[in-house]
Amino acid sequence: MYKGIYEYTNGFEDEEPNEIKTMDVDDHIYNNKRPIMPCKKNGAGDQHSVSCQWWKRYSGAAAGCLGLLCVLLLAGIIGLFLYQRDQLQTSYNTLTKERDQLQTSYNTLTKERDQLQTSYNTLTKERDQLQTSNNTLIKERDQLQTSNKTPTKERDQLQTSYNTLIKERDQLQTSYNTLTKERDQLQTSYNTLIKERDQLQTSNNNLTAERDHLHTSSNNLTDERDQLQTTNNTLIKERDQLQTSYNTLTKERDQLKTSYNTLIKERCPQDWIRSCCSCYYISTNEKTWDLSRKDCQARGANLVIINSREEQALIKAFNKRAWFGLTDKEVEGTWRWVDGTPLTTSYWNKGEPNDFEGEDCALVDNTLKDPVVAWNDVPCNHKNGWICERQLC
Numbered sequence: 311m312y313k314g315i316y317e318y319t320n321g322f323e324d325e326e327p328n329e330i331k332t333m334d335v336d337d338h339i340y341n342n343k344r345p346i347m348p349c350k351k352n353g354a355g356d357q358h359s360v361s362c363q364w365w366k367r368y369s370g371a372a373a374g375c376l377g378l379l380c381v382l383l384l385a386g387i388i389g390l391f392l393y394q395r396d397q398l399q400t401s402y403n404t405l406t407k408e409r410d411q412l413q414t415s416y417n418t419l420t421k422e423r424d425q426l427q428t429s430y431n432t433l434t435k436e437r438d439q440l441q442t443s444n445n446t447l448i449k450e451r452d453q454l455q456t457s458n459k460t461p462t463k464e465r466d467q468l469q470t471s472y473n474t475l476i477k478e479r480d481q482l483q484t485s486y487n488t489l490t491k492e493r494d495q496l497q498t499s500y501n502t503l504i505k506e507r508d509q510l511q512t513s514n515n516n517l518t519a520e521r522d523h524l525h526t527s528s529n530n531l532t533d534e535r536d537q538l539q540t541t542n543n544t545l546i547k548e549r550d551q552l553q554t555s556y557n558t559l560t561k562e563r564d565q566l567k568t569s570y571n572t573l574i575k576e577r578c579p580q581d582w583i584r585s586c587c588s589c590y591y592i593s594t595n596e597k598t599w600d601l602s603r604k605d606c607q608a609r610g611a612n613l614v615i616i617n618s619r620e621e622q623a624l625i626k627a628f629n630k631r632a633w634f635g636l637t638d639k640e641v642e643g644t645w646r647w648v649d650g651t652p653l654t655t656s657y658w659n660k661g662e663p664n665d666f667e668g669e670d671c672a673l674v675d676n677t678l679k680d681p682v683v684a685w686n687d688v689p690c691n692h693k694n695g696w697i698c699e700r701q702l703c
């Protein structure tokens with residue numbers, strides 16, 4: 311409902327005074343009241359002129375109202391366009407920010423897929439919104455083109471606004487296409503990264519398996535090493551014990567060997583006679599004094615040297631006419647034992663030594679009954695038995 315203020319002159323002065331009134335236009339148009347005469351009555355015979363003036367005033371008011379409506383409609387459309395443009399600009403800014411976020415999210419593989427999907431959905435919605443806006447614009451343009459009542463200037467302004475919006479829409483479409491390309495490139499990069507990630511994951515799995523295998527081998531080797539170490543320690547202990555036993559046995563062996571050698575030295579050969587610290591060999595045949603001495607030397611001994619009365623009694627008890635180790639063939643009358651020592655204590659028979667016809671070697675005679683005295687000097691080249699002596703200490 312629109313209310314306007316109109317100034318007019320009433321044609322019937324008897325019904326309504328000629329004054330300024332406020333009236334409802336719609337009531338005026340649709341209630342089919344008697345039309346108010348916009349023209350002044352000039353005379354009694356000028357009725358047709360009065361009707362023509364009223365119609366002109368009414369048509370002008372209607373045209374003014376229509377124009378005002380058109381202006382209001384255009385203002386509304388322009389406002390709607392501006393509002394949608396702001397929304398598109400806001401969407402464009404949002405898309406730019408999301409593109410930056412996508413670029414940032416590109417570095418993070420885990421979040422990148424979700425963010426790309428979200429951005430894609432947002433772009434799709436906005437593309438649909440753009441498509442819807444475009445369709446709306448096309449419809450409005452068609453409505454404007456079909457409206458013949460719209461003034462030319464206002465239509466041109468609307469056309470200009472429409473063209474501006476179309477350009478902005480094209481720019482947004484271009485931005486959308488650019489963002490779509492960038493999104494596709496990001497998607498390609500994302501797919502490449504996913505493949506590389508999968509390859510790395512596969513390599514990582516292989517390396518993990520090899521690491522586990524090596525870890526198992528290492529554990530086995532460690533166990534074997536520990537077992538070997540334990541065995542080695544046991545063997546070292548056993549070796550040390552064996553070494554100790556070996557050393558003990560070596561000492562005992564050396565002691566036994568020493569004892570053996572001592573016993574060997576102290577033992578007299580078979581068929582020899584032991585007495586005190588010497589072994590005595592009594593010959594079974596006869597040789598000269600020199601050959602008898604050589605025989606004793608061949609047996610590791612020498613002709614017996616008599617150092618005590620007891621030894622002389624022992625030799626006498628053998629009851630053997632035999633050479634012993636006493637001679638004066640170097641210096642006649644100076645008797646020496648075979649070890650070079652001079653004779654100090656002797657057991658000569660009475661009248662001996664007499665060097666009868668050259669007698670330089672002494673023998674023990676077994677013809678006298680005296681238990682000790684038994685020596686006589688006889689020629690050295692005579693053959694007699696002999697007695698050897700090996701001293702044990």
Ligand code: MMA
Pocket residue numbers: 662664666669686687688
């Ligand atoms: C033998 C001989 C000598 C000894 C005299 C003693 C005749 O020679 O044995 O050596 O001195 O007897 O009468």
Ligand code: CA
Pocket residue numbers: 662663664665666669686687688
């Ligand atoms: Ca003699």
